Amino acid sequence: MGKRGPAGKPTALRVLHGDRKDRINTDEPQPDEGEILPPDWLSDAALEVWETFAGDLEAKRVLTPWDTEAFANWCDAVARRRDAAEHVDEEGAVVDLPVFNKNGEQTGHRRGKNPWLMALDAADSQVQRYGARFGLTPSDRAQLKIPHQGDGKGAERLLS
Numbered sequence: 001m002g003k004r005g006p007a008g009k010p011t012a013l014r015v016l017h018g019d020r021k022d023r024i025n026t027d028e029p030q031p032d033e034g035e036i037l038p039p040d041w042l043s044d045a046a047l048e049v050w051e052t053f054a055g056d057l058e059a060k061r062v063l064t065p066w067d068t069e070a071f072a073n074w075c076d077a078v079a080r081r082r083d084a085a086e087h088v089d090e091e092g093a094v095v096d097l098p099v100f101n102k103n104g105e106q107t108g109h110r111r112g113k114n115p116w117l118m119a120l121d122a123a124d125s126q127v128q129r130y131g132a133r134f135g136l137t138p139s140d141r142a143q144l145k146i147p148h149q150g151d152g153k154g155a156e157r158l159l160s
Contacts (some may be wrong), residue, residue: 034065045079074130081123087116
């Protein structure tokens with residue numbers, strides 16, 4: 001899809017980025033006021049990420065009650081990325097890997113790419129993809145222009 005397709009950035013980010021007024025949906029449905037809480041399934045490491053970023057995103061009206069699962073997924077990916085990076089840092093990018101024969105018996109070792117690099121790459125991709133949705137990538141952040149923050153009642157009040 002093009003830049004104006006459904007996969008585009010949320011209205012709050014369009015306003016913060018200073019997009020043209022004709023590209024901002026002032027009739028976008030908004031969630032009811034409600035407490036934004038992390039899901040119970042978040043690990044302690046992911047919860048730490050949540051607690052670091054959620055308050056600021058909520059204050060900028062980028063994180064709403066409807067966004068908690070997507071944001072929790074980002075927090076989880078950040079925690080998994082940190083864990084994988086720590087393993088690669090400790091073990092190295094190239095490690096000894098077991099070699100098995102056709103009967104499944106281990107016959108030796110060979111040097112090869114650390115499997116944690118795959119986990120690191122997958123988590124990094126998720127961090128970037130989810131982070132962009134919340135304006136957390138460097139390119140999105142560089143474009144932010146924060147207007148008057150008003151009362152949080154919809155995009156039309158941000159355009160004035």
